[in-house]
Amino acid sequence: MSDPLLSVCQVFAGYTGRDVLRDISLDVHEGAFVSVIGPNGHGKSTLLKCISGLLRTGGGSIRFSGDDVTGLAAPAMAARGLVHVPQGDMLFADMTVQENLMMGAYLTSDRAVIRRRLDEVHAILPRLADRRQQLARTLSGGERRMVAIGRGLMAGGRLTMFDEPSLGLAPVIIDQIYDVMTRLRESGRTIVLVEENAMRAARQSDRMYLLDNGAMAWQGNGEEFLARPEVIRSYLGG
Amino acid sequence: MEVIVQVIASGLTLGAMYAVAAVGLALVYGALGMLNIAHGAILTFGGYAAFYVITSLGLPMVAGVAAAVVVGALLGLAIYVVLVHGMLSAPAFETNIFIATFGIGMALENVVLKLFGAYPAAQPLAFDGAVAVFDVFIPVRNIVILVAGILLMVATAWLLTRTQTGNAIRATAQNRAAAELMGVRVRWIYAQVLAISGALAGVSGIMVSSLTNLSPTMGGDPMLKAFIVCVVAGLGNVYGAMIAAIALGLVESTAQYLLGVRFGLATLLVLVILTLIWRPHGLFGRTQVQRL
Numbered sequence: 001m002s003d004p005l006l007s008v009c010q011v012f013a014g015y016t017g018r019d020v021l022r023d024i025s026l027d028v029h030e031g032a033f034v035s036v037i038g039p040n041g042h043g044k045s046t047l048l049k050c051i052s053g054l055l056r057t058g059g060g061s062i063r064f065s066g067d068d069v070t071g072l073a074a075p076a077m078a079a080r081g082l083v084h085v086p087q088g089d090m091l092f093a094d095m096t097v098q099e100n101l102m103m104g105a106y107l108t109s110d111r112a113v114i115r116r117r118l119d120e121v122h123a124i125l126p127r128l129a130d131r132r133q134q135l136a137r138t139l140s141g142g143e144r145r146m147v148a149i150g151r152g153l154m155a156g157g158r159l160t161m162f163d164e165p166s167l168g169l170a171p172v173i174i175d176q177i178y179d180v181m182t183r184l185r186e187s188g189r190t191i192v193l194v195e196e197n198a199m200r201a202a203r204q205s206d207r208m209y210l211l212d213n214g215a216m217a218w219q220g221n222g223e224e225f226l227a228r229p230e231v232i233r234s235y236l237g238g
Numbered sequence: 239m240e241v242i243v244q245v246i247a248s249g250l251t252l253g254a255m256y257a258v259a260a261v262g263l264a265l266v267y268g269a270l271g272m273l274n275i276a277h278g279a280i281l282t283f284g285g286y287a288a289f290y291v292i293t294s295l296g297l298p299m300v301a302g303v304a305a306a307v308v309v310g311a312l313l314g315l316a317i318y319v320v321l322v323h324g325m326l327s328a329p330a331f332e333t334n335i336f337i338a339t340f341g342i343g344m345a346l347e348n349v350v351l352k353l354f355g356a357y358p359a360a361q362p363l364a365f366d367g368a369v370a371v372f373d374v375f376i377p378v379r380n381i382v383i384l385v386a387g388i389l390l391m392v393a394t395a396w397l398l399t400r401t402q403t404g405n406a407i408r409a410t411a412q413n414r415a416a417a418e419l420m421g422v423r424v425r426w427i428y429a430q431v432l433a434i435s436g437a438l439a440g441v442s443g444i445m446v447s448s449l450t451n452l453s454p455t456m457g458g459d460p461m462l463k464a465f466i467v468c469v470v471a472g473l474g475n476v477y478g479a480m481i482a483a484i485a486l487g488l489v490e491s492t493a494q495y496l497l498g499v500r501f502g503l504a505t506l507l508v509l510v511i512l513t514l515i516w517r518p519h520g521l522f523g524r525t526q527v528q529r530l
Contacts, residue, residue: 052419053418054415054418054419073418074415074418074419075418075421075422075423075424078418078419078420078421079421083419084419086415086416086419090413090415090416090419091413091416092408092409092412092413092416092417093412093413094408094412095405095408095409095412099405102405103405103406103409103417103420104420106402106405106406106409106420106421106422107420107421151420155420155421
Protein backbone atom coordinates (compact mmCIF):
# COMPACT_ATOMS: atom_id res chain seq x y z
CA MET A 1 0.00 0.00 0.00
CA SER A 2 1.19 3.51 -0.78
CA ASP A 3 2.19 5.99 1.90
CA PRO A 4 -0.75 7.57 3.68
CA LEU A 5 -1.74 11.15 2.76
CA LEU A 6 -1.99 12.04 6.42
CA SER A 7 -0.09 10.30 9.13
CA VAL A 8 -0.46 11.21 12.78
CA CYS A 9 2.21 9.51 14.86
CA GLN A 10 2.16 9.25 18.67
CA VAL A 11 0.77 12.72 19.21
CA PHE A 12 0.29 14.24 22.63
CA ALA A 13 -1.61 17.50 23.09
CA GLY A 14 -3.59 19.51 25.56
CA TYR A 15 -4.47 22.86 27.00
CA THR A 16 -2.37 24.67 29.64
CA GLY A 17 -0.31 21.69 30.63
CA ARG A 18 -3.05 19.07 30.88
CA ASP A 19 -2.89 16.38 28.25
CA VAL A 20 -6.13 15.80 26.41
CA LEU A 21 -4.61 13.50 23.81
CA ARG A 22 -2.17 10.75 24.68
CA ASP A 23 -0.16 8.77 22.18
CA ILE A 24 -2.54 9.14 19.25
CA SER A 25 -1.66 7.56 15.91
CA LEU A 26 -3.85 7.60 12.81
CA ASP A 27 -3.38 7.15 9.07
CA VAL A 28 -5.53 8.47 6.25
CA HIS A 29 -4.94 7.21 2.72
CA GLU A 30 -5.78 9.11 -0.43
CA GLY A 31 -9.47 8.74 -1.31
CA ALA A 32 -10.40 7.13 2.02
CA PHE A 33 -13.29 8.02 4.28
CA VAL A 34 -12.02 7.82 7.85
CA SER A 35 -14.12 8.50 10.90
CA VAL A 36 -13.08 9.25 14.45
CA ILE A 37 -15.77 8.36 16.94
CA GLY A 38 -16.06 8.51 20.69
CA PRO A 39 -18.01 10.16 23.46
CA ASN A 40 -18.19 13.91 23.92
CA GLY A 41 -15.21 15.56 25.56
CA HIS A 42 -12.75 12.78 24.83
CA GLY A 43 -10.46 14.67 22.49
CA LYS A 44 -11.94 14.29 19.01
CA SER A 45 -12.05 18.02 18.26
CA THR A 46 -8.67 18.50 19.89
CA LEU A 47 -7.22 15.94 17.50
CA LEU A 48 -8.57 17.82 14.48
CA LYS A 49 -7.23 21.11 15.85
CA CYS A 50 -3.78 19.55 16.20
CA ILE A 51 -3.85 18.30 12.63
CA SER A 52 -5.05 21.64 11.18
CA GLY A 53 -2.52 23.63 13.21
CA LEU A 54 -5.01 25.54 15.40
CA LEU A 55 -3.43 23.84 18.39
CA ARG A 56 0.22 22.98 18.90
CA THR A 57 1.06 19.39 19.64
CA GLY A 58 2.98 18.56 22.80
CA GLY A 59 4.83 15.63 21.28
CA GLY A 60 4.76 13.25 18.36
CA SER A 61 4.74 14.08 14.68
CA ILE A 62 2.31 14.75 11.86
CA ARG A 63 3.12 14.09 8.22
CA PHE A 64 1.01 15.34 5.33
CA SER A 65 1.61 14.37 1.74
CA GLY A 66 5.08 13.07 2.61
CA ASP A 67 6.26 16.21 4.45
CA ASP A 68 6.77 16.68 8.15
CA VAL A 69 4.21 19.34 9.07
CA THR A 70 4.48 19.08 12.85
CA GLY A 71 4.09 22.51 14.41
CA LEU A 72 2.94 24.32 11.27
CA ALA A 73 0.32 27.01 11.90
CA ALA A 74 -3.21 26.83 10.49
CA PRO A 75 -2.67 29.12 7.47
CA ALA A 76 0.33 27.05 6.38
CA MET A 77 -1.69 23.84 6.68
CA ALA A 78 -4.51 25.39 4.67
CA ALA A 79 -1.98 26.35 1.99
CA ARG A 80 -0.94 22.68 1.78
CA GLY A 81 -4.50 21.63 1.06
CA LEU A 82 -5.70 20.51 4.46
CA VAL A 83 -9.23 21.73 5.12
CA HIS A 84 -10.84 21.78 8.58
CA VAL A 85 -14.57 22.40 8.85
CA PRO A 86 -14.73 23.20 12.55
CA GLN A 87 -17.33 22.33 15.14
CA GLY A 88 -19.94 25.03 15.66
CA ASP A 89 -19.49 26.22 12.06
CA MET A 90 -17.43 29.34 12.97
CA LEU A 91 -18.93 31.29 10.10
CA PHE A 92 -18.19 34.93 9.35
CA ALA A 93 -21.48 36.06 10.83
CA ASP A 94 -21.67 39.53 9.26
CA MET A 95 -20.74 38.35 5.80
CA THR A 96 -23.15 37.01 3.22
CA VAL A 97 -23.39 33.34 2.31
CA GLN A 98 -21.57 34.12 -0.92
CA GLU A 99 -18.78 36.01 0.89
CA ASN A 100 -18.37 33.14 3.33
CA LEU A 101 -18.00 30.71 0.44
CA MET A 102 -15.51 33.01 -1.27
CA MET A 103 -13.42 33.15 1.91
CA GLY A 104 -13.17 29.37 1.61
CA ALA A 105 -11.32 29.93 -1.67
CA TYR A 106 -9.12 32.65 -0.15
CA LEU A 107 -5.89 30.97 -1.23
CA THR A 108 -7.08 30.29 -4.77
CA SER A 109 -6.50 33.09 -7.25
CA ASP A 110 -7.67 31.39 -10.47
CA ARG A 111 -11.17 32.77 -11.08
CA ALA A 112 -12.17 29.95 -13.39
CA VAL A 113 -11.29 27.38 -10.72
CA ILE A 114 -13.24 29.34 -8.10
CA ARG A 115 -16.30 29.51 -10.35
CA ARG A 116 -16.15 25.77 -11.06
CA ARG A 117 -15.94 25.00 -7.33
CA LEU A 118 -18.81 27.38 -6.59
CA ASP A 119 -20.98 25.57 -9.16
CA GLU A 120 -20.03 22.26 -7.56
CA VAL A 121 -20.93 23.53 -4.08
CA HIS A 122 -24.23 24.89 -5.35
CA ALA A 123 -24.96 21.54 -7.01
CA ILE A 124 -24.31 19.65 -3.77
CA LEU A 125 -25.93 22.25 -1.50
CA PRO A 126 -28.59 23.95 -3.67
CA ARG A 127 -29.97 25.90 -0.70
CA LEU A 128 -26.83 28.03 -0.68
CA ALA A 129 -27.53 29.24 -4.20
CA ASP A 130 -30.91 30.62 -3.04
CA ARG A 131 -29.39 32.31 0.01
CA ARG A 132 -26.40 33.91 -1.73
CA GLN A 133 -26.95 37.47 -0.46
CA GLN A 134 -28.22 36.59 3.01
CA LEU A 135 -26.07 37.39 6.04
CA ALA A 136 -24.75 34.28 7.73
CA ARG A 137 -26.06 35.35 11.13
CA THR A 138 -29.65 35.29 9.86
CA LEU A 139 -29.55 31.66 8.66
CA SER A 140 -31.11 28.67 10.38
CA GLY A 141 -28.87 26.13 12.09
CA GLY A 142 -29.05 23.68 9.19
CA GLU A 143 -28.28 26.36 6.63
CA ARG A 144 -25.32 27.55 8.67
CA ARG A 145 -23.95 24.03 8.72
CA MET A 146 -24.33 23.87 4.96
CA VAL A 147 -22.42 27.15 4.58
CA ALA A 148 -19.65 25.77 6.79
CA ILE A 149 -19.44 22.61 4.67
CA GLY A 150 -19.64 24.60 1.43
CA ARG A 151 -16.94 26.98 2.61
CA GLY A 152 -14.71 24.01 3.36
CA LEU A 153 -15.33 22.54 -0.11
CA MET A 154 -14.49 25.88 -1.75
CA ALA A 155 -10.89 25.38 -0.65
CA GLY A 156 -10.64 22.38 -2.97
CA GLY A 157 -8.37 20.71 -0.44
CA ARG A 158 -6.61 17.37 -0.73
CA LEU A 159 -8.07 16.27 2.60
CA THR A 160 -11.20 17.65 4.26
CA MET A 161 -11.95 17.16 7.95
CA PHE A 162 -15.50 17.60 9.26
CA ASP A 163 -16.00 18.04 12.99
CA GLU A 164 -19.44 16.68 13.96
CA PRO A 165 -21.39 18.03 10.99
CA SER A 166 -24.63 16.65 12.45
CA LEU A 167 -24.25 18.27 15.87
CA GLY A 168 -27.36 20.01 17.17
CA LEU A 169 -29.47 19.59 14.03
CA ALA A 170 -32.97 18.21 13.54
CA PRO A 171 -33.03 14.55 12.37
CA VAL A 172 -34.36 15.45 8.94
CA ILE A 173 -31.49 17.93 8.44
CA ILE A 174 -28.99 15.37 9.71
CA ASP A 175 -30.18 13.03 6.93
CA GLN A 176 -29.51 15.78 4.40
CA ILE A 177 -26.04 16.40 5.81
CA TYR A 178 -25.27 12.68 5.60
CA ASP A 179 -26.49 12.58 2.01
CA VAL A 180 -23.90 15.28 1.35
CA MET A 181 -21.23 13.19 3.10
CA THR A 182 -22.16 10.22 0.91
CA ARG A 183 -21.90 12.32 -2.24
CA LEU A 184 -18.50 13.63 -1.18
CA ARG A 185 -17.32 10.10 -0.48
CA GLU A 186 -18.56 8.91 -3.88
CA SER A 187 -16.78 11.78 -5.62
CA GLY A 188 -13.52 10.28 -4.38
CA ARG A 189 -12.57 12.97 -1.89
CA THR A 190 -10.35 12.14 1.07
CA ILE A 191 -12.37 12.75 4.21
CA VAL A 192 -11.94 12.62 7.96
CA LEU A 193 -15.22 12.71 9.84
CA VAL A 194 -15.53 13.24 13.57
CA GLU A 195 -18.82 11.91 14.85
CA GLU A 196 -20.46 10.98 18.12
CA ASN A 197 -23.09 8.82 16.45
CA ALA A 198 -20.98 5.77 15.68
CA MET A 199 -23.66 3.84 13.79
CA ARG A 200 -24.11 6.60 11.22
CA ALA A 201 -20.36 6.92 10.77
CA ALA A 202 -19.87 3.17 10.44
CA ARG A 203 -22.07 2.92 7.36
CA GLN A 204 -19.79 5.32 5.46
CA SER A 205 -16.34 4.58 6.73
CA ASP A 206 -13.44 2.73 5.19
CA ARG A 207 -11.69 2.98 8.52
CA MET A 208 -12.81 3.93 12.02
CA TYR A 209 -10.92 5.05 15.08
CA LEU A 210 -12.51 5.01 18.52
CA LEU A 211 -11.15 7.70 20.79
CA ASP A 212 -11.76 7.14 24.48
CA ASN A 213 -10.52 9.42 27.22
CA GLY A 214 -7.80 10.86 25.01
CA ALA A 215 -6.38 7.57 23.79
CA MET A 216 -7.07 5.32 20.80
CA ALA A 217 -9.19 2.48 22.13
CA TRP A 218 -9.99 0.59 18.95
CA GLN A 219 -9.62 0.78 15.19
CA GLY A 220 -10.98 -1.16 12.31
CA ASN A 221 -13.22 -0.88 9.28
CA GLY A 222 -16.92 -0.08 9.27
CA GLU A 223 -18.19 -3.65 8.95
CA GLU A 224 -15.98 -4.87 11.77
CA PHE A 225 -17.41 -2.15 13.91
CA LEU A 226 -21.00 -3.04 13.07
CA ALA A 227 -20.24 -6.68 13.86
CA ARG A 228 -19.08 -5.85 17.35
CA PRO A 229 -21.91 -4.10 19.13
CA GLU A 230 -20.19 -4.59 22.48
CA VAL A 231 -17.71 -1.92 21.43
CA ILE A 232 -20.53 0.54 21.12
CA ARG A 233 -21.96 -0.49 24.45
CA SER A 234 -18.76 -0.31 26.43
CA TYR A 235 -17.51 2.99 25.10
CA LEU A 236 -20.53 4.90 24.07
CA GLY A 237 -22.98 3.71 26.70
CA GLY A 238 -25.40 2.71 23.94
CA MET B 239 -32.24 80.09 6.78
CA GLU B 240 -28.69 81.41 6.70
CA VAL B 241 -28.12 80.15 10.21
CA ILE B 242 -29.36 76.67 9.36
CA VAL B 243 -27.07 76.45 6.34
CA GLN B 244 -24.20 77.71 8.48
CA VAL B 245 -24.83 75.17 11.23
CA ILE B 246 -25.24 72.29 8.79
CA ALA B 247 -22.11 73.24 6.84
CA SER B 248 -20.06 73.49 9.99
CA GLY B 249 -21.54 70.25 11.37
CA LEU B 250 -20.80 68.32 8.19
CA THR B 251 -17.20 69.58 8.21
CA LEU B 252 -16.72 68.51 11.80
CA GLY B 253 -18.45 65.21 11.08
CA ALA B 254 -16.26 64.43 8.06
CA MET B 255 -13.19 65.20 10.14
CA TYR B 256 -14.30 62.99 13.03
CA ALA B 257 -15.28 60.23 10.63
CA VAL B 258 -11.79 59.96 9.16
CA ALA B 259 -10.24 59.80 12.63
CA ALA B 260 -12.92 57.47 14.02
CA VAL B 261 -12.90 54.95 11.18
CA GLY B 262 -9.21 54.25 11.72
CA LEU B 263 -9.84 53.72 15.42
CA ALA B 264 -12.87 51.50 14.75
CA LEU B 265 -11.00 49.42 12.17
CA VAL B 266 -8.24 48.57 14.65
CA TYR B 267 -10.66 47.89 17.49
CA GLY B 268 -12.83 45.72 15.27
CA ALA B 269 -9.97 43.62 13.97
CA LEU B 270 -7.72 43.33 17.03
CA GLY B 271 -9.85 44.32 20.02
CA MET B 272 -7.22 46.98 20.52
CA LEU B 273 -7.95 50.54 21.59
CA ASN B 274 -5.12 52.51 20.03
CA ILE B 275 -4.60 55.53 22.29
CA ALA B 276 -1.63 56.57 20.14
CA HIS B 277 -4.04 57.28 17.28
CA GLY B 278 -4.15 60.95 18.24
CA ALA B 279 -0.36 61.21 18.22
CA ILE B 280 -0.20 59.61 14.76
CA LEU B 281 -2.69 62.22 13.63
CA THR B 282 -0.40 64.98 14.98
CA PHE B 283 2.55 63.43 13.14
CA GLY B 284 0.56 63.43 9.91
CA GLY B 285 -0.24 67.12 10.26
CA TYR B 286 3.40 68.00 10.95
CA ALA B 287 4.67 65.74 8.15
CA ALA B 288 2.64 67.74 5.64
CA PHE B 289 3.81 70.99 7.26
CA TYR B 290 7.46 69.95 7.05
CA VAL B 291 7.32 68.75 3.46
CA ILE B 292 5.53 71.88 2.23
CA THR B 293 7.07 74.62 4.38
CA SER B 294 10.61 73.38 4.97
CA LEU B 295 11.21 71.34 1.81
CA GLY B 296 9.10 73.58 -0.41
CA LEU B 297 7.35 70.68 -2.13
CA PRO B 298 3.80 70.91 -3.56
CA MET B 299 0.67 70.13 -1.53
CA VAL B 300 0.23 66.68 -3.06
CA ALA B 301 3.60 65.72 -1.61
CA GLY B 302 2.36 66.98 1.76
CA VAL B 303 -0.65 64.66 1.64
CA ALA B 304 1.56 61.77 0.54
CA ALA B 305 3.96 62.48 3.40
CA ALA B 306 1.11 62.45 5.95
CA VAL B 307 -0.19 59.14 4.56
CA VAL B 308 3.25 57.51 4.51
CA VAL B 309 4.28 58.76 7.97
CA GLY B 310 0.92 57.68 9.43
CA ALA B 311 1.11 54.24 7.85
CA LEU B 312 4.71 53.73 8.98
CA LEU B 313 3.85 54.72 12.55
CA GLY B 314 0.91 52.29 12.52
CA LEU B 315 3.22 49.57 11.21
CA ALA B 316 5.81 50.45 13.86
CA ILE B 317 3.19 50.08 16.60
CA TYR B 318 2.42 46.63 15.23
CA VAL B 319 6.08 45.58 15.09
CA VAL B 320 7.15 47.07 18.42
CA LEU B 321 4.07 46.43 20.56
CA VAL B 322 1.34 44.28 19.07
CA HIS B 323 3.42 41.45 17.63
CA GLY B 324 4.97 40.57 20.97
CA MET B 325 1.93 41.22 23.16
CA LEU B 326 -0.72 39.56 21.04
CA SER B 327 -0.41 36.04 22.41
CA ALA B 328 0.07 37.13 26.02
CA PRO B 329 -2.93 37.17 28.35
CA ALA B 330 -4.94 40.37 28.89
CA PHE B 331 -3.93 41.77 25.50
CA GLU B 332 -6.70 44.41 25.47
CA THR B 333 -5.60 45.96 28.76
CA ASN B 334 -1.88 45.74 28.08
CA ILE B 335 -2.05 47.23 24.62
CA PHE B 336 -4.29 50.03 25.87
CA ILE B 337 -1.65 51.08 28.40
CA ALA B 338 1.24 50.50 26.01
CA THR B 339 -0.28 52.68 23.27
CA PHE B 340 -1.01 55.33 25.88
CA GLY B 341 2.71 55.42 26.60
CA ILE B 342 3.68 55.42 22.92
CA GLY B 343 1.25 58.26 22.32
CA MET B 344 2.90 60.39 25.01
CA ALA B 345 6.34 59.60 23.67
CA LEU B 346 5.33 60.52 20.11
CA GLU B 347 3.77 63.76 21.28
CA ASN B 348 7.05 64.71 22.95
CA VAL B 349 8.99 63.84 19.82
CA VAL B 350 6.88 66.41 17.98
CA LEU B 351 7.49 68.90 20.77
CA LYS B 352 11.23 68.32 20.50
CA LEU B 353 11.31 68.53 16.71
CA PHE B 354 8.96 71.44 16.07
CA GLY B 355 8.65 73.29 19.39
CA ALA B 356 5.61 74.11 21.45
CA TYR B 357 4.40 77.11 19.46
CA PRO B 358 1.40 76.57 17.21
CA ALA B 359 2.12 76.79 13.49
CA ALA B 360 -0.25 77.31 10.61
CA GLN B 361 -0.99 74.35 8.35
CA PRO B 362 0.21 75.36 4.89
CA LEU B 363 -1.98 72.72 3.31
CA ALA B 364 -5.19 74.72 3.43
CA PHE B 365 -7.35 76.53 0.95
CA ASP B 366 -8.43 80.13 1.24
CA GLY B 367 -11.57 81.76 -0.08
CA ALA B 368 -15.24 81.04 0.33
CA VAL B 369 -18.22 79.95 -1.70
CA ALA B 370 -21.69 81.43 -1.31
CA VAL B 371 -24.45 78.89 -0.63
CA PHE B 372 -27.90 80.41 -0.03
CA ASP B 373 -26.21 83.76 0.72
CA VAL B 374 -23.97 82.12 3.30
CA PHE B 375 -20.23 82.16 2.76
CA ILE B 376 -18.74 78.77 3.37
CA PRO B 377 -14.95 78.56 3.50
CA VAL B 378 -13.43 76.50 0.71
CA ARG B 379 -11.32 74.58 3.22
CA ASN B 380 -14.50 73.29 4.88
CA ILE B 381 -15.77 72.04 1.55
CA VAL B 382 -12.43 70.41 0.80
CA ILE B 383 -12.51 68.66 4.18
CA LEU B 384 -16.04 67.42 3.55
CA VAL B 385 -15.25 66.14 0.06
CA ALA B 386 -11.99 64.55 1.19
CA GLY B 387 -13.80 62.93 4.13
CA ILE B 388 -16.48 61.46 1.88
CA LEU B 389 -13.89 60.20 -0.61
CA LEU B 390 -11.89 58.52 2.17
CA MET B 391 -15.04 56.86 3.55
CA VAL B 392 -15.96 55.55 0.11
CA ALA B 393 -12.41 54.32 -0.40
CA THR B 394 -12.42 52.56 2.98
CA ALA B 395 -15.77 50.92 2.29
CA TRP B 396 -14.53 49.84 -1.13
CA LEU B 397 -11.35 48.40 0.36
CA LEU B 398 -13.27 46.46 3.00
CA THR B 399 -15.91 44.96 0.72
CA ARG B 400 -14.39 44.74 -2.74
CA THR B 401 -10.79 43.63 -2.23
CA GLN B 402 -9.22 40.39 -1.12
CA THR B 403 -7.40 42.20 1.69
CA GLY B 404 -10.65 43.81 2.86
CA ASN B 405 -12.44 40.47 2.93
CA ALA B 406 -9.60 39.01 4.95
CA ILE B 407 -9.76 41.96 7.38
CA ARG B 408 -13.49 41.52 7.92
CA ALA B 409 -13.18 37.75 8.21
CA THR B 410 -10.40 38.10 10.77
CA ALA B 411 -12.45 40.58 12.80
CA GLN B 412 -15.47 38.29 12.79
CA ASN B 413 -13.76 35.01 13.53
CA ARG B 414 -10.02 34.86 13.87
CA ALA B 415 -9.62 31.08 14.13
CA ALA B 416 -11.90 30.51 11.13
CA ALA B 417 -9.92 33.06 9.11
CA GLU B 418 -6.73 31.15 9.93
CA LEU B 419 -8.36 27.95 8.73
CA MET B 420 -9.11 29.70 5.40
CA GLY B 421 -5.38 30.39 5.08
CA VAL B 422 -5.42 34.03 6.19
CA ARG B 423 -2.14 35.00 7.83
CA VAL B 424 -3.80 36.90 10.64
CA ARG B 425 -0.73 38.71 11.92
CA TRP B 426 0.00 40.15 8.50
CA ILE B 427 -3.61 41.33 8.38
CA TYR B 428 -3.17 43.02 11.75
CA ALA B 429 -0.07 44.83 10.50
CA GLN B 430 -1.98 46.00 7.43
CA VAL B 431 -4.94 47.18 9.50
CA LEU B 432 -2.66 49.28 11.70
CA ALA B 433 -0.96 50.74 8.63
CA ILE B 434 -4.31 51.64 7.01
CA SER B 435 -5.56 53.13 10.27
CA GLY B 436 -2.33 55.14 10.60
CA ALA B 437 -2.65 56.44 7.04
CA LEU B 438 -6.21 57.61 7.76
CA ALA B 439 -5.00 59.27 10.97
CA GLY B 440 -2.26 61.05 9.00
CA VAL B 441 -4.75 62.59 6.56
CA SER B 442 -7.06 63.41 9.43
CA GLY B 443 -4.17 65.34 11.00
CA ILE B 444 -4.01 67.60 7.94
CA MET B 445 -7.78 68.17 8.10
CA VAL B 446 -7.76 69.05 11.80
CA SER B 447 -4.77 71.38 11.58
CA SER B 448 -6.09 73.16 8.49
CA LEU B 449 -9.13 74.25 10.53
CA THR B 450 -7.22 75.16 13.68
CA ASN B 451 -3.44 75.07 13.99
CA LEU B 452 -0.57 72.68 14.30
CA SER B 453 0.54 72.02 17.85
CA PRO B 454 2.09 69.00 19.57
CA THR B 455 -1.11 68.40 21.55
CA MET B 456 -3.49 68.88 18.62
CA GLY B 457 -4.25 65.14 18.46
CA GLY B 458 -5.96 65.09 21.84
CA ASP B 459 -9.27 66.64 20.89
CA PRO B 460 -9.92 64.66 17.66
CA MET B 461 -8.79 61.49 19.46
CA LEU B 462 -11.37 62.12 22.17
CA LYS B 463 -14.06 62.87 19.59
CA ALA B 464 -13.15 59.80 17.56
CA PHE B 465 -13.39 57.69 20.70
CA ILE B 466 -16.80 59.18 21.51
CA VAL B 467 -17.92 58.42 17.97
CA CYS B 468 -16.77 54.81 18.29
CA VAL B 469 -18.47 54.34 21.66
CA VAL B 470 -21.73 55.78 20.35
CA ALA B 471 -21.56 53.66 17.20
CA GLY B 472 -20.52 50.50 19.02
CA LEU B 473 -16.80 49.79 19.36
CA GLY B 474 -15.30 48.28 16.26
CA ASN B 475 -18.22 49.03 13.95
CA VAL B 476 -16.70 50.83 10.95
CA TYR B 477 -19.88 51.79 9.09
CA GLY B 478 -21.58 52.77 12.34
CA ALA B 479 -18.63 55.05 13.06
CA MET B 480 -19.06 56.80 9.71
CA ILE B 481 -22.73 57.56 10.43
CA ALA B 482 -22.19 58.43 14.10
CA ALA B 483 -19.35 60.83 13.18
CA ILE B 484 -21.52 62.86 10.83
CA ALA B 485 -24.40 62.84 13.33
CA LEU B 486 -22.20 63.96 16.20
CA GLY B 487 -20.62 66.68 14.07
CA LEU B 488 -24.10 68.04 13.34
CA VAL B 489 -25.11 67.78 17.02
CA GLU B 490 -21.95 69.56 18.12
CA SER B 491 -22.35 72.44 15.69
CA THR B 492 -26.03 72.81 16.62
CA ALA B 493 -25.18 72.84 20.33
CA GLN B 494 -22.42 75.35 19.71
CA TYR B 495 -24.86 77.66 17.99
CA LEU B 496 -27.78 77.25 20.40
CA LEU B 497 -25.93 76.96 23.70
CA GLY B 498 -22.52 78.46 22.99
CA VAL B 499 -19.20 77.04 21.82
CA ARG B 500 -18.07 75.91 25.26
CA PHE B 501 -21.11 73.62 25.56
CA GLY B 502 -20.30 71.67 22.39
CA LEU B 503 -18.25 68.94 24.06
CA ALA B 504 -20.48 68.86 27.14
CA THR B 505 -23.52 68.22 24.96
CA LEU B 506 -21.70 65.42 23.16
CA LEU B 507 -20.75 63.78 26.44
CA VAL B 508 -24.31 63.98 27.80
CA LEU B 509 -25.48 62.41 24.57
CA VAL B 510 -22.97 59.60 24.92
CA ILE B 511 -24.18 58.88 28.45
CA LEU B 512 -27.80 58.82 27.34
CA THR B 513 -26.95 56.60 24.36
CA LEU B 514 -25.14 54.13 26.56
CA ILE B 515 -28.00 53.99 29.07
CA TRP B 516 -30.39 53.33 26.21
CA ARG B 517 -28.12 50.98 24.25
CA PRO B 518 -25.12 49.82 26.30
CA HIS B 519 -23.33 48.43 23.25
CA GLY B 520 -23.74 51.53 21.12
CA LEU B 521 -26.22 52.42 18.41
CA PHE B 522 -24.99 49.83 15.94
CA GLY B 523 -23.32 47.45 18.41
CA ARG B 524 -24.25 43.81 18.76
CA THR B 525 -25.48 42.66 22.15
CA GLN B 526 -22.14 41.06 22.75
CA VAL B 527 -18.94 42.88 21.91
CA GLN B 528 -17.04 40.50 19.71
CA ARG B 529 -13.42 39.72 20.30
CA LEU B 530 -12.26 38.33 16.96
